Amino acid sequence: MKSGIFCLSLDTELMWGRPDLPIWRQRAATVRPNIQKLLKLFTKYNFPATWAIVGQLFLPGDPLWHGPDIIKAIRKTPRQEIGCHTFNHLDFGRCPIQEADEDLKKWLQATQKQEIKPGSFAFPFNHVGHLKLLAKHGFKAYRGPAGHWFAPLGKAGEIIDSLAQITPPAGKPKQANHGLFNFSESQFYVSAWGLRKYIPLSSRVGKAKKGIRRAIAEKRLFHLWFHPINLSDQTGPLLAGLEEIIKFAKQQPGLEINNMEEMTRQLN
Template identity: 30%
Template sequence: MGSVVCSLDAELGWGFHDLEPLPAERVEAGRRGWSVMLDLFEEFEIPATWAVVGHLMLEDCDGVHDDHPAPEGWFDRERTDWWDRPDLRFGRDLVDDLLQSDVDHEFASHSFSHVLFGAPSTDRELAVAELERSLDLADQWGQHVDSFIYPRNDVGHRDVLAEFGLSAYRGTSPTYDGVRGLFDSTVRDQPMLVEPTVDEYGLVNVPASMFLFGFEGPARTVAESIWQDPMVLQAKRGIDEAVQNDGLFHMWLHPNNLTHPRDDRRMRAILEYLAQRRAETDLRVETIADVARRVHAPQGVDGGTVAADGGTMGDD
């Protein structure tokens, strides 16, 4: 049975607070994109893994975070340029919208303040603090966290994830984004499916197959003027591969990627096609945690998965 996973890095300003210059259009698009994606997921009844930056769950803060072992200057922008922009620093209203959704989304962690876990400056103490604060805040909101999505996909300190009882993370993609990815998948006929694996810490690595906004700018405009949206075509192909080969296709994005109505149309076309293929076939739409549970599920003597009642769920 094929499977499709959609994951989102939900971060508002925290995805950019350490960058200079700021990508202003995307910074301002975070709230809009969050709401659009929630609406689209509800319309097509698609569950997704939402990895939320923990700071968004705070009601307020001093912008100093003296008790947090972050690198010097890490919270400077929060105290200066963004001191009067709580809409970029906090997102309790958006988190509440997510939790109130009729769709059973997975609530995952994207760290506390978008620290890069694979960076040399991120020692174990900082990784522990980032994860612990994020999980504590999620617990205050009544959310148990199983999965972690690394900020900027910079994988590191996996032992810390295991120590805190997480079960899975989104690993780096074995495929290419942008023009190279489009060429490989369409011209070279390279597969877009990924294989979840269990690492040495017992965590399930659910790699990404495709970043849904990896082909932008003038090249996208030209392509759309003479053809169809290349990312929609590529996503449809990945979905079809999952159906045909009983494999896993994992697509991801940030809500802040939706900066214009044409981005909304891209996501609508992809999710509409996913819902259509799910209705026509035995395709599953899963979250990262769903995949991890399936990978870790005990096997019966005939190779079928042992059901909760002790029976065996083999292929019919």
């Protein structure tokens, strides 16, 4: 890589992420307005992003579970890639290959009608699996896990990591694993619900800035990600923090800002 790269990806799933949680209905209801706010922000800064979308959203139906209007709004905004987050929010790390194959076929069927080609992929729960199958169906890249130091500690570790503003890892994208690029994640832009509400905004932003600086210094990739549903609590401050990160990134010489599709194209 000739320079550092900053990439943002968004796992977009409405109710499909946690259908078992009653509070998810409340949170899912905030997804539409918050996507509008994100798109406005991205337009203002000509900022690219990859939207990893659960295929069910392409179908019409209950607005908490489906959202062709969401897809339309994203596609109308420049430099926004429609990526895949499986059709049913299926755990590819744990399901049999047959089930994954059926799921991918449904995603492709739903998107083909809109002339969306398979490109980038984010795994539900970040559980990587069936890479050969992804390659077979035409996908080019995925977001792999970083193997964070705090992973064995669970949520508490994530909170400590945020509070301490530990510099996030920066990956080196390589074409491996059946010809797919792995654009491994660096930082989850944490929500402000539950105990996470005690994480000050400055920690989230400070950590991201450290990640960007590292990517520039090491000519690597800083890959930030979250779900639009993560903005349901303290929406205003979280969006302001994101804007601060975007502004900071835009001011850095030696940093390219690309979505996953743009990175794939450049590396090829």
